[in-house]
Amino acid sequence: MATNENITVTKKKTTFIKKVDNENIANTSCDLIDSENEDTIIEQNRKRRREILEKFVTSSHDDKCESAKKDENIDESASGNDKIVNQIRSPRIKRDMFSEDDDFAPINVFFFFFFLYNLELPLVNLYVSEHVTQDNEYNPQLIDNWDDSEEYYNMRVGDIIDSRYTIKRILGQGVFASVVRAHDNKNGKEDVAIKIIRNNDLTYKSGLKESSFLKEINDADINNRYHCVKFIRQFMHKGHLCLVLESLHMDMRGVIKKYGKHGLDMKVLMSYSSQLMLALRLLEKLGIIHADIKPDNILVNEKKNTLKLSDFGSASKVEDNDATPYLVSRFYRAPEIILGIPYKHGVDIWSAACTVFEMATGKILFTGSSNNEMLKCFMDYKGEFSAKLIRKGKFKNQHFNYNNNFLLNKKDELTGRERVIEICNTHATKNLYSALKKSANYLSSQDDRKLRQLKDFLERILVYDAHQRMSILDCLKHPFIQK
Incomplete structure (x- = not known):
């Protein structure tokens, strides 16, 4: 061995x-x-x-x-x-x-x-951990994967962004950005709203433009009297421009849905209308057109006694506006936009009147499914357009023929095909006061008087020709708003 x-x-x-x-x-x-x-x-x-x-x-x-x-x-x-x-x-x-x-x-x-x-x-x-801290710039699990397929920022409740803000709640998502409510850990856990702009060149430029408008508005309203949302700061996070704004409780659409299915209380309506007109007054002084006033872009505080105008993503200076038939959300779109007539602050006043009607009744005033149907809805309340106004329109041929007769585009119920109906005489078939009163509950004599004032207030705003439309200053002096 x-x-x-x-x-x-x-x-x-x-x-x-x-x-x-x-x-x-x-x-x-x-x-x-x-x-x-x-x-x-x-x-x-x-x-x-x-x-x-x-x-x-x-x-x-x-x-x-x-x-x-x-x-x-x-x-x-x-x-x-x-x-x-x-x-x-x-x-x-x-x-x-x-x-x-x-x-x-x-x-x-x-x-x-x-x-x-x-x-x-x-x-x-x-082993790959499911718990990811999004504030880590060098996390190999998430590099280049912060955005979804549509370039919105992927976020989760509890994430910390900018090493400062803890996301508390995801509020919603619009065309240009997502909005979240967050704690400001450097300012006593104060709540803020953060608008996280989509990650592309177009929305980035729009976000920068919006922040410049917000800064200008805040500088002009140091005492916070004109009811526009307060801008705090901006920063970049994972390629997204983020705008930090004051946090408010809910938007006006939520208020209407929860408290005003048949219309808000008359005193509340008067207060909200006054605050909204004050916001428009400041924009008029600064030469800014909001161009997207609707209940979704109007916020209220937790006590529901203060209103703030928000979302300036579509805003522009008066001298920079261009004719486009799809500016402003359709139900709140003024006739000069649809027809292609040069516009100014009158488009915001028109949208505000539509919003006030909605707050008063809980219903949308004009519900056309297209620009063409919107014109028909206008005429149901206001009658036909004047030939002089039609001739000014860049897009008049889409809706009127050479005799200025309205061409209604309607889908045939049997065949489903689009057909054009020429309407020679368009007379008003609906009454604004009846629509207001129909949605109101039992009214005292004082409330009925205010309802008639509201009807006059809306009728003087909802005028086809923007030059004849009631001005913002006159709106603030109107008896409906004055207590």
């Missing part, structure tokens, strides 16, 4: 290869590899790993695997193994962690864990 000094340490390694995918790899029994040379064992293991990699690594990793195979000086230490594992864990194809579809080819599960076993790496290193 040989002495202990002459005994060579023999290592045994078991390899078991099963049939993978549809290739005819024969099942083999455990093959004991005995060798007296440790270098020979290492070389055999290296060749086997290369063969497995060449067969099973997906096409998305071919380039990296090929470069590894050509390198004759690959280190078999832990760092070398890490390189191979990274080829599997880090594909070249950029993936969106929020998408439902995988952009990478599947890897055979058996092979993957078999491969890890041979490398003798702990599986715990491959």
